Amino acid sequence: MLELIVISTLNGVLFGMLLFLLSSGLTVIFSMMGVLNFAHASFYMLGAFFGYQLTKWIGFWPALVIAPLLVGAVGMAVERYGLRNTHKHGHVAELLLTFGLAFAIEEIVSMIWGKSPVDYRVPALLDFPAFTVFSTNYPAYKIFMLVVSVAIFVALLLVLRRTRIGLIVQAALTHPAMVGHLGHNVGRVFMLVFGVGSALAGLAGVIAGPSLVTQSDMAALLGPILFVVIVFGGLGSLPGAFIASLLIGLVQTFAVALNGSLASAFGPLDPSLGPSPLTDVWNVTIAQIAPILPYVLLVLILIVRPMGLLGTRET
Amino acid sequence: MINAATSTPGMLKEPSGSAVRFYAVWLIAAVALILLPLLFSSGGSLTSFSLIGIAIIFALSYNILLGQTGLLSFGHAVHYGLGGFLAVHMMNAVASHDWPIPLPFIPLFGGLGGLAFAILVGWVMTKRAGTVFAMISLGIGELVASSSLILRSVFGGESGITTDRTALPHMFGWSFGPQIQVYYLIAFWVMVSAIAMYALTRTPLGRICNAVRDNPERVQFIGYDPHVVRYLAYGFAGFFAGIAGGLTAINFEIANSAYLGATQSGLVLFSAFIGGTAYFFGPVLGAILVTYLQLGLTNLTTVWQLYFGIIFIGIVMFAPSGIAGLLMMHRPLIRVGTLRTVIPSYLVAVIPTLVLAFGVILTIETVAHMSAGDSNTIELVGISLDPRAPVNWAVAAVLLVGGYFMSRITWRRIAEAWDRAATVARDRGYLA
Numbered sequence: 001m002l003e004l005i006v007i008s009t010l011n012g013v014l015f016g017m018l019l020f021l022l023s024s025g026l027t028v029i030f031s032m033m034g035v036l037n038f039a040h041a042s043f044y045m046l047g048a049f050f051g052y053q054l055t056k057w058i059g060f061w062p063a064l065v066i067a068p069l070l071v072g073a074v075g076m077a078v079e080r081y082g083l084r085n086t087h088k089h090g091h092v093a094e095l096l097l098t099f100g101l102a103f104a105i106e107e108i109v110s111m112i113w114g115k116s117p118v119d120y121r122v123p124a125l126l127d128f129p130a131f132t133v134f135s136t137n138y139p140a141y142k143i144f145m146l147v148v149s150v151a152i153f154v155a156l157l158l159v160l161r162r163t164r165i166g167l168i169v170q171a172a173l174t175h176p177a178m179v180g181h182l183g184h185n186v187g188r189v190f191m192l193v194f195g196v197g198s199a200l201a202g203l204a205g206v207i208a209g210p211s212l213v214t215q216s217d218m219a220a221l222l223g224p225i226l227f228v229v230i231v232f233g234g235l236g237s238l239p240g241a242f243i244a245s246l247l248i249g250l251v252q253t254f255a256v257a258l259n260g261s262l263a264s265a266f267g268p269l270d271p272s273l274g275p276s277p278l279t280d281v282w283n284v285t286i287a288q289i290a291p292i293l294p295y296v297l298l299v300l301i302l303i304v305r306p307m308g309l310l311g312t313r314e315t
Numbered sequence: 316m317i318n319a320a321t322s323t324p325g326m327l328k329e330p331s332g333s334a335v336r337f338y339a340v341w342l343i344a345a346v347a348l349i350l351l352p353l354l355f356s357s358g359g360s361l362t363s364f365s366l367i368g369i370a371i372i373f374a375l376s377y378n379i380l381l382g383q384t385g386l387l388s389f390g391h392a393v394h395y396g397l398g399g400f401l402a403v404h405m406m407n408a409v410a411s412h413d414w415p416i417p418l419p420f421i422p423l424f425g426g427l428g429g430l431a432f433a434i435l436v437g438w439v440m441t442k443r444a445g446t447v448f449a450m451i452s453l454g455i456g457e458l459v460a461s462s463s464l465i466l467r468s469v470f471g472g473e474s475g476i477t478t479d480r481t482a483l484p485h486m487f488g489w490s491f492g493p494q495i496q497v498y499y500l501i502a503f504w505v506m507v508s509a510i511a512m513y514a515l516t517r518t519p520l521g522r523i524c525n526a527v528r529d530n531p532e533r534v535q536f537i538g539y540d541p542h543v544v545r546y547l548a549y550g551f552a553g554f555f556a557g558i559a560g561g562l563t564a565i566n567f568e569i570a571n572s573a574y575l576g577a578t579q580s581g582l583v584l585f586s587a588f589i590g591g592t593a594y595f596f597g598p599v600l601g602a603i604l605v606t607y608l609q610l611g612l613t614n615l616t617t618v619w620q621l622y623f624g625i626i627f628i629g630i631v632m633f634a635p636s637g638i639a640g641l642l643m644m645h646r647p648l649i650r651v652g653t654l655r656t657v658i659p660s661y662l663v664a665v666i667p668t669l670v671l672a673f674g675v676i677l678t679i680e681t682v683a684h685m686s687a688g689d690s691n692t693i694e695l696v697g698i699s700l701d702p703r704a705p706v707n708w709a710v711a712a713v714l715l716v717g718g719y720f721m722s723r724i725t726w727r728r729i730a731e732a733w734d735r736a737a738t739v740a741r742d743r744g745y746l747a
Contacts, residue, residue, distance in 0.1 A: 036446050082632065089635045092387050095449060096588060097631045099389075103581065104624030111618050111679075112686045220577065224457045227450045235447065280466045288465060295458035302439055302451060 003134040008257045009250070014142055016249025017149035021204040022222070023229045023241040024156060025197025031236035032172050033190055034091055035083060038098035041223035042105040043198040047071045047205025048214045049113055052120040060123035068202040075198025079191045102219065110216035120214040145207050152200065153242075160238075169193060225252075228294040232301050234311020243309060248294050255290035341510065348502040352495055361494045363610055368501040369562045370606045372508045374586040374598035376555030381584075382592030383516060384548040385528030386441070387449045390456025391556055391583050394429035396575030397459070398557025399564040400470060401428030403478045406564070410482035417486035418565065422504050425561020426554045432459075433553025441545035444531065456580055463572040475571025478564070491565075501562050508555055513595055515551060524548050582609075585623060589630050591637025600638050618683045625675070647745040653736035660732040664725035671718030677711040 026040045050070050054063035078101065086097045121127075122141045129137035160166035172179045172189055180186040212218070229248055233240030262282045301308060351364055373395055380386040402425035409416045440451050463470040470476070481492045489496045515521050523544050526534045531541040564570045573579070582605065590601020605623070612619035634641050648654040677700070680693045684702035692699040693707075700707045 030446075034446075036450065082628075086632055086635075089631075091446065092385075093631055093635050095387065095446065096584075097628060099581075099584070100624055100628040100631055104621060104628060107618060107621035107624055111621060111683050114686070224453055224577075228454055231447065231450045231454070276468055277466050280468050284465050292458055292461040292465070295454045295461070298451070298454040299439070299458065302442075306442055 003136060004257055006133050007136055007138070008254050010138065010142070010146075012250035012253035013246065014146050014149075014249070015253055016246035017146060017153065018204050018208055019226065019229055019249050020242055020245035021149055021152060022201050022226050023233070023245050024153075024238060025200045026226060027230055027233075027236060027238055027241045028169065028193055029197045030230065031174075032169070032176065032193055033083070033094075035094045035098065036227070037194075037197075038095060038223070039078070039101040039105060040098075040197070040201055041219040041226055042102045043071050043075055043201040044205040044208075044222060045109060045216070045219035046074065046105065047202030048120065048209035048218065049109055049118070049205075050202065051206035051209050052113075052118050052214055055120065055123075060125075064203075064206055067206045068199040071202025071205070072195040072199030075201075076191050076195035078198075079194035083194075084187065084190075102223065106216055106219055113216065115216055117213045117215040120209045122210040139211075141211060145211060148207055149204070152203065156200075225294050228298045231308055232294075232298060234308030237308070237310040240308055240310030248297065251293055251297070252290055255286050255293050258286040261285045344509075345506055348506065349499075352498055358494060361498050363607070365494065365498050365501050365566050366610070367603050367606045368498075368505045369559050369566065370583075370586060370602035371505055371599050372562070373556055373559035373583050374590065374602040375509060375512050375595075376552050376559060377583045377587045378592055378595075378598045379512065379515070379524075379548055379552040379555070381587055382594075382597070383521065383528065384524040384545055386444055386545060386549070387452075388552075388580070389449055389453040389577070389584070390459075390580050391452070391552070392577075392579035393456050393459045393575055394432055394553040394556035395560040395563070395579060395583075396463075396570070396572070397432050398425035398429040398560030399570040399574045400476065400560075401425055401557070402561035402564040403476050403570040404469075406478040406480065406483060407476075409484075410479065415484055418480055418483045418491045419486055419500055419503070421483070421565060422558045422561035425564065426558040429557020429560060430550055430554040433550045437546050437549040437553070441549050442542060444527075444541075444545060453577075456575075456577060460572060460575045460577065463575055470572055471570075473572070475569050475573075477569045480565050480568055497566055501566065504558060504562055508558055509599075512551075512555060516595060520544070520547060585627050589627060589637055591639030591641075591643075593636050594639040594643060597637050597639030604638070616680065616683070617687070618679060621679060622676075647740040648736050650745050651736075651740040651743055653739045657729070657732045657736050660725070660729045664722065664729055667718055667721035667725050670714055671722045674711060674714030674716075674718045677707075678715055681707060681711055 022040060022044055026037060029035060029037050029040075047067055050067035051060075051063045054067050058066075082097055082101070083094055086093050122139070126139075126141045126144050128140050130140040130143045131138055160170060168179060168184055168189060172184075172186060176186055179189070225248065229244045230241055232248065233242070233244030261284055264285075268282075348368075352361055355361075355364075373391075376394075377388070377391050380388050380391070402421050405416075405424040406418075406421055408414070409421075436455055440448060440455065464472060480497070481490045483491075485491075491497055491500060523534065523539055524547075527539075527541045527544045527548075534541050534544070560570075560574060563574065586601040586605040587598040588601065589605060590599065591597030608619070608623065608626075612622060616622070630637060636644075645654060648657065677693070681700075681702045684691065684693060692701055700710070
């Protein structure tokens with residue numbers, strides 16, 4: 001039991017940090033531009049596939065740097081030539097544009113790399129067990145993932161809190177018009193932020209790809225969870241996104257590891273009752289309901305606190 | 316671009332005799348629905364017409380939310396799917412208990428299924444509009460789709476639940492076994508639902524829905540609660556989506572969890588938006604086009620969904636009022652008689668635009684063939700091309716780049732001609 005708790009906590013924090021790499025970009029983009037970027041998870045997927053392809057060509061370490069830059073460039077192009085032109089038609093049109101992009105990127109990826117998972121391996125340098133907890137070997141690559149995401153988190157925090165650019169970004173979050181009046185090129189700030197956000201998503205993809213499955217449906221699987229994270233944390237709140245990322249990462253990881261069901265807790269139902277929704281619910285294990293837990297959390301928070309955990313604005 | 320002129324479709328002068336014309340449109344639609352299977356009687360076209368009919372109801376129900384109330388939903392298929400499941404269970408129950416409920420009434424139960432779920436979740440969902448509503452609808456959609464795989468006894472797991480539509484009591488001596496009878500059943504429900512949904516847009520509720528879409532704050536000032544209005548609209552949308560789901564269940568004699576999923580929700584959004592959400596008939600056009608493309612393209616290419624995505628992105632960026640909007644923006648020009656000044660520039664633009672389209676298609680098909688390791692030739696307008704030949708790549712690149720720059724010039728000419736024609740229309744008071 002203790003082993004399960006230690007391992008699941010590590011995995012949960014890891015998954016949470018990955019979620020935060022994505023949700024932080026999404027939150028900043030949303031607060032600044034009012035656009036909920038549906039294609040954000042697609043940038044994560046692009047990162048994974050670019051990482052895979054570049055690893056094949058030039059090795060993992062160069063890919064770790066180049067792939068996120070490429071994804072960032074794609075993101076900037078999307079902002080400059082797509083969103084900026086659609087802006088005049090309103091937020092719904094912008095949201096729909098990113099929705100169409102997410103759809104198209106998934107199709108392009110499955111057209112080029114196929115629908116089945118690609119063989120994206122952990123680099124040989126990190127392919128060893130870091131330490132052994134009780135009887136489980138914890139892979140070094142996961143520690144590496146954790147270190148990278150924590151490093152990015154700290155860097156992001158420092159940039160936002162301590163630098164001039166961070167100051168402008170923070171100001172543009174709440175008062176974009178005022179920032180424009182002060183002579184900053186808000187359009188360029190938007191493009192830059194969109195690019196950095198996409199690049200962060202791409203980085204998450206590059207490092208998560210070898211550990212999770214790199215497949216053309218990975219964006220569609222992660223995307224909805226990402227939206228749960230930012231709605232749960234409160235739209236536009238970075239600390240909220242952080243807490244929600246960790247919470248949902250931990251909840252999902254623990255749920256997957258637990259095998260209990262109502263039947264195992266209270267004994268099986270009388271078999272003469274026959275199959276019914278009750279037996280379905282009685283026999284389902286916690287691991288099986290893991291995929292729906294984020295959405296249950298979403299519905300709960302909306303009933304209890306509609307603006308999200310740390311959200312302040314009524315959009 | 317062209318769309319600058321589309322934003323205000325408000326007509327200042329209504330011609331007389333519009334009531335006669337209005338009933339004529341519905342009558343023509345009904346006659347067309349009756350005559351279609353007589354003109355195209357093959358099994359394939361009957362199946363297509365049935366699917367298009369269902370898609371029309373579904374897309375119109377979606378437009379109650381998006382077009383009329385301004386609610387962007389990413390989980391509308393939930394109501395469609397739950398309606399389908401309730402219809403299937405109802406059909407099985409009717410068959411096993413010998414209840415006197417004939418098949419044509421089953422879609423009503425589908426509608427009630429969709430409505431029941433809308434009543435259940437709608438109050439929480441419609442608290443806020445805009446982005447938050449979009450996200451919640453996505454979450455609820457995923458929640459229901461994932462839950463359907465857990466509650467196996469109700470949703471039948473991956474394989475779904477089957478039924479037999481001929482086991483129900485017959486009506487007018489029809490067994491509803493042959494597809495033609497199912498087609499007429501669907502056609503009947505298309506007419507009934509379309510008229511009902513159109514009537515809904517003319518009621519005070521429909522009008523206040525429009526007001527909630529445009530300015531919820533002012534609606535509050537005149538004494539309505541936007542939350543209640545959105546909730547009511549959500550209920551109606553769920554009801555009609557459920558009818559569409561019930562018809563699908565009858566058509567395929569099965570309901571499975573794919574009905575509830577994100578793909579289905581995405582398709583209905585595509586249909587409504589490509590058709591045009593600002594006009595009642597927009598989603599009808601969209602449903603016809605999307606279903607037709609879906610059925611037609613699957614045989615021609617492996618990457619048909621990518622073409623969907625590209626068409627959708629193109630519509631969002633360049634014609635956000637959809638096909639219906641593009642058509643309707645010509646109305647004031649026809650009235651004023653300046654349409655003929657625009658047509659020459661359209662004709663000039665046709666060829667470069669086609670060249671660009673071929674360039675896009677050829678590029679996509681080449682990439683698709685190359686990465687699939689497929690050595691078959693690409694068949695395009697009767698020409699066979701080898702995806703591996705450098706000549707083919709050069710042709711694709713020239714068509715793509717050349718087509719793009721040529722089209723841009725001709726599109727600019729359209730915009731100029733359009734501006735001149737629209738100015739005349741505006742001067743004479745046909746265009747606000």
